[in-house]
Amino acid sequence: MSASPDEDFWHLQVNDASNYKGSRAGLALVTPDSSNLKKAITLSFKTSNNEAEYEALLVGLQMEKDLVMKKLAIHSDSQLITSQTIREYMRKHLKMAQYLEKVRKQLEAFQTYTFTQVLWVDNAHTDALAGLSFVLNHQLKRSILVEYLDALS
Known part of the structure; x- marks a missing residue:
């Protein structure tokens, strides 16, 4: 039995939410054994x-x-960020160049990585995490458990 080519890859999905209420972001980290870590992020500055x-x-x-992950598959619905990271687009603005430099520096820690642009619909759960941070009090640390129930038969 042969192993899947990305069997030992961790998957990182990222998304943003920025509007008149502020800036938020969400991410989902999926381990090789399909465990999920999710994070809703509130940014204290305008972006x-x-x-x-x-x-x-x-x-x-x-x-x-x-x-201490070594193999990473990154998924984003942002065409700009995906294209800048894989060097298809050149960065034009200083702020984007600074972010890109930070990302590339962090990527050096990985043995290998891929960066893929995904459709918004395939990244909707990270969008929901970003949106969730708009309604949560950012001063309270919390875990939110989600339970799925089957109908009685």
């Missing part, structure tokens, strides 16, 4: 959508680094 997405990516990369 654009792309900056908020970069912030989520940096938080996720730091989590990965702290957990």
Whole structure:
């Protein structure tokens, strides 16, 4: 029996939410055994959508680094961030160049990584996490358990 090519990859999905209420982000980290770690992030400073997405990516990369992962598959619905990271787009603005430099520096810690742009619908759960942080009091640390129930037969 042969192993799946990405069997030992960790998967990081990131998303942003930036509007008149502030800037938020969400991320989901999926382990090779399909365990999930999710995080809703409240940014205490104003950002654009792309900056908020970069912030989520940096938080996720730091989590990965702290957990000593070596193989990482990153998924984002941001065409700009995906294309800048894989060097298809050149960065034009100083702020984007600074974020890109931080991301590339963190990526050096990984043996290998991939970066894929996904459709928004395939990243909806991280969008929901980003949105969730708009309604939660950021001063309270909490865990939110989600339970799925089957109908009685």
